[in-house]
Amino acid sequence: MAVVSKRIPVPDLVPVRRALLSVSDKTGLIEFATALAGLGVELVSTGGTRKTLADAGLKVLDISEVTGFPEIMDGRVKTLHPSVHGGLLAIRDDAEHAAAMKEHGITGIDLVCVNLYPFEETVASGADFALAIENIDIGGPAMTRAAAKNHAYVTMVSDPADYAEVIEALGEHEGQVPLALRKRLAQKAFARTAAYDAAVSNWFAAAIGEDAPAHVAFGGRLASVMRYGENPHQKAAFYLTPERRFGVATARQVQGKELSYNNINDTDAAFELVSEFDPGVSPAVAIIKHANPCGVATGASLKDAYLKALACDPVSAFGGIVALNSKLDAAAAEEIVKIFTEVIIAPEASDEALAIVAAKKNLRLLITGGLADPRAGARIVKSVAGGLLVQDRDTGTVEDLDLKVVTKRAPTEQEMADLKFAFRVAKHVKSNAIVYVREGATAGIGAGQMSRIDSARIAARKAEDAAEAAGAARPNTIGSVVASDAFFPFADGLLAAAAAGATAVIQPGGSMRDAEVIAAADEAGLAMVFTGMRHFRH
Structure with missing residues (x-):
């Protein structure tokens, strides 16, 4: 059932008289709480956060003094109480809400400082299932969402990076926080809980072997705002996901x-x-x-x-x-x-x-501190209009394949080494991919063409251009091997490679015309191996 808004005007400046602090990341906590206390704000806290503040000499009200109920079940239940959520969700200028607060002895909470249990870090450390479950925060997201929803009256601080700005605003506005800042902090808080829930749900799906859950979400943390995207008229930003993989991120x-x-x-x-x-x-x-x-x-x-x-x-x-x-x-x-x-x-x-x-x-x-593991899988996402395409990363490596020689001539030892090299590279070339390799180096690369024969010809022409630039007598495709990321649908692409000087071929196979392509390879004196694995890349 939808809730109808009462259209109560939202105040611009809201005073902060009571603050609830409950954090896992205690970076800057003491300084922030000290500044709040210096402005006359009453501090309420839980468990380890309260101990940290009390040890620093700050006067702190224990959450149990607000709820009239002790923390139970190893801290699983401590803030899930009407005295907390009533203080967070009450619309202060609504007469009915104000009456309910008075009737039940609920005091408003004007600022919430919460960051969540370190679920992502716990999973990344290799924790077992039980420990990961214990690091799923319940009360933290509930308070965060409640305070962010009621940003008309509550300042929700979810990131230590925002402590200084909040204190500055309180000082500038005589202990009050402006609406614009409350809105921005609320949006940030909702984004944080969304990313957190995405991390939990994706981990859980992987843990139980659910390849295609009914709902899927992906979240990330802002790393930088780009000057622009692929082109100057496009806005862009870079976000970090929970995946721990050596690389640019x-x-x-x-x-x-x-x-x-x-x-x-x-x-x-x-x-x-x-x-x-x-x-x-x-x-x-x-x-x-x-x-x-x-x-x-x-x-x-x-x-x-x-x-x-x-x-x-x-x-x-x-x-x-x-x-x-x-x-x-x-x-x-x-x-x-x-x-x-x-x-x-x-x-x-x-x-x-x-x-x-x-x-x-x-x-x-x-x-980077290390190399990415080509065999380590993870989900990768591509957006399309109105949807997301989700798939596993391509973890297939040529070393793990059972290569099958399909021609009369088998590759020499050097050809086989170069064939494996070429197929490794072809995996990372946009389809249709053709890669010529000679003695451990690419000789020509054809990428992203609509026709495989065009890729073969472009790669050969690139090799000719490189030879001319180097003053070489002939291109490096002479005596090379060639890799194709997918099967040759016709013999023409293979024959173009042979014309460029290739002596051996590696390809997935699987075409209805494989026999025709193999016969053409035999007639041209080529050695050819099938991998049984395709490497389309779009």
Whole structure:
């Protein structure tokens, strides 16, 4: 049944006489409470928060003195009481509400300072099911929502970052808080409880193996407001989710300008790609432009890998993102800074490398502390008009596949190594993806075309352009291998790759014309393996 508003005018300034404080994060708590007390505000508190304040010498009323009922059930029940929620939800200028408060001895609560049990941090620490359940806050969200709903009379403070502004407003307005601030804090509080409930519900669904719950929500915490989105006329912001994964969202920015929307999108793509390569096997470098790789390579050193990656498409690399799978050293840094680069992202960086990069003040350097695990799954979300598409992250790796040789000729040892390399890269190229690789480095990449044969031709042309720029006699596609992210629906795409000089092919297989494609490969003398796994990326 809908509740009809009584249309009681909302006051601009509301005095704060009593404040309820109950927090898990005690950052700035004593200073905030001390300032409130100095303004003559009566303090009410619970459990550990009350002890913290009392130990600091502040006079604090225990919540049980307000409710007339002790905390019970290990603190599960302490604030869920009419004396608390009546004090939060009462419309002070409503005669009926005022009469009910008087009849039941309820005192209004004018300010609530609550932050919630650390559920997200508890789950991220690897806690078991029972401990995670105990860290689901009940009273905190209830008080937060009640105070935020009644922001006409109550100031709801859910973030320690807002303490100073609230105290400043109280000082400026003689112990009162203006409506504009109360509204903004209320919105922030509702957003916090929404994100909190999303974290709980998504964790619970995963814990019981529910792949497609009837309702789903996703929440995040604001990290930064972008100057604009993909284009200057689009507004944008960056939010952090509870997922703990090394990458752009968790990285420490050592230097450089603020990251843009496109920087974050491209850097994420770069680091996810380079994380496919084990640094214990070989240093690896990926250069990304517009979320697609324009060069990927392994080498004897990061410098060697970078130069090989750069050689694939030196024109597109200008203004790109460089991702490394191991510690950025001075030799690699010296090469990277020779051309304009937007972002460098690496797990670590040496002091010498930091000094070299520092000379390029606008160059953004991100240190992640580790690599993303390509086998670690999580839900990823894409919005469409009126809905959300939700799926698991693509955790398939070529090392885990049972590769099947389908041609008369089997790949050589070098071809097989390059085929695996090429398929790793193809996983991170927009479909239709074609990737040529020779001796641990991409030779040509075709991305995002409507026809697979076009991708094969574009990748070959890119290799020809790179060879001409380097003064080489022939493109690196001669003697290369080629990967396709999905099956060849016709033999024409495969034959285009053969014409470019490829000698071996890796593809998922599964086309109704597989036999025709295999026959064409045999006739061209190609070796071909099927993976049985597709890597569409849109």
